[in-house]
Amino acid sequence: MLQLKDLHAFYGKSHVLHGVNMDVKPGEIVALLGRNGSGRSTTAKTIMGLVDGHGSVKWRDQEILGKKAFQIAHAGIGYVPENRDIFPKLTVHQNLMLGEKGTAKKPRWSFDDMYQMFPRLKERQHTEAGVLSGGEQQMLTLCRTLMGDPDLIMIDEPTEGLAPKIVELVAEYLKELKRRGISVLLVEQKLTIALEISERCYVMGHGQVVFEGTPSQLRADAAIRKEWLEV
Numbered sequence: 135m136l137q138l139k140d141l142h143a144f145y146g147k148s149h150v151l152h153g154v155n156m157d158v159k160p161g162e163i164v165a166l167l168g169r170n171g172s173g174r175s176t177t178a179k180t181i182m183g184l185v186d187g188h189g190s191v192k193w194r195d196q197e198i199l200g201k202k203a204f205q206i207a208h209a210g211i212g213y214v215p216e217n218r219d220i221f222p223k224l225t226v227h228q229n230l231m232l233g234e235k236g237t238a239k240k241p242r243w244s245f246d247d248m249y250q251m252f253p254r255l256k257e258r259q260h261t262e263a264g265v266l267s268g269g270e271q272q273m274l275t276l277c278r279t280l281m282g283d284p285d286l287i288m289i290d291e292p293t294e295g296l297a298p299k300i301v302e303l304v305a306e307y308l309k310e311l312k313r314r315g316i317s318v319l320l321v322e323q324k325l326t327i328a329l330e331i332s333e334r335c336y337v338m339g340h341g342q343v344v345f346e347g348t349p350s351q352l353r354a355d356a357a358i359r360k361e362w363l364e365v
């Protein structure tokens with residue numbers, strides 16, 4: 135569904151991805167792990183057309199590298215960036231409206247679906263988004279992206295700064311997305327949640343993939359964890 139081949143990425147003259155190969159199959163949850171600075175966020179941003187790259191990024195067999203972010207979003211890839219990217223002065227409901235794709239096709243999600251899945255947002259639908267808690271803002275960012283009806287959603291550190299109980303809730307939501315047929319590329323630093331919900335993991339180090347395997351293979355590989363994941 136998504137296939138990266140020999141992907142390089144650059145911030146100006148700074149070369150930060152060095153030949154990344156990776157794929158995500160339909161309905162899969164794939165974790166992208168690594169320490170700070172290993173290149174995980176840059177990989178997601180390059181897929182989304184937000185960072186310059188060369189090599190190949192194929193989405194359903196079409197080359198998308200070089201396309202603009204809005205075209206990539208329109209083609210079915212959603213991106214939830216690390217900073218909770220809400221409009222603080224707009225209400226929860228207005229924030230969700232901004233995510234709507236606005237195409238004639240019947241979207242997978244309605245406001246009712248969204249509020250059913252995230253009752254906390256329904257309760258707060260008329261509240262200004264800026265006063266929500268960190269966890270609620272995270273959910274709102276996720277929901278706004280879902281309103282664009284993606285088939286693959288890339289989520290950067292969704293559990294950053296959240297209390298353990300909320301982290302569990304986020305994990306449940308991600309599993310629910312999978313049940314609804316959406317693929318998830320989860321950019322994470324926390325090994326526990328990644329191992330719990332993903333079917334495959336990639337570990338990055340110095341802008342390259344240094345490990346690819348199942349959660350149980352990663353659990354069993356103490357050397358990789360020590361060299362590339364543990365602080």
Ligand SMILES: Nc1ncnc2c1ncn2[C@@H]1O[C@H](COP(=O)(O)OP(=O)(O)OP(=O)(O)O)[C@@H](O)[C@H]1O
Binds near residue numbers: 169170171172174176
């Ligand atoms: N806007 C930028 N300009 C220049 N270099 C950048 C920029 N953003 C990231 N980098 C560099 O690119 C490399 C990869 O960063 P990236 O953000 O992809 O790492 P990461 O694994 O997602 O970790 P983090 O959680 O810290 O974002 C790092 O060396 C980082 O310093």
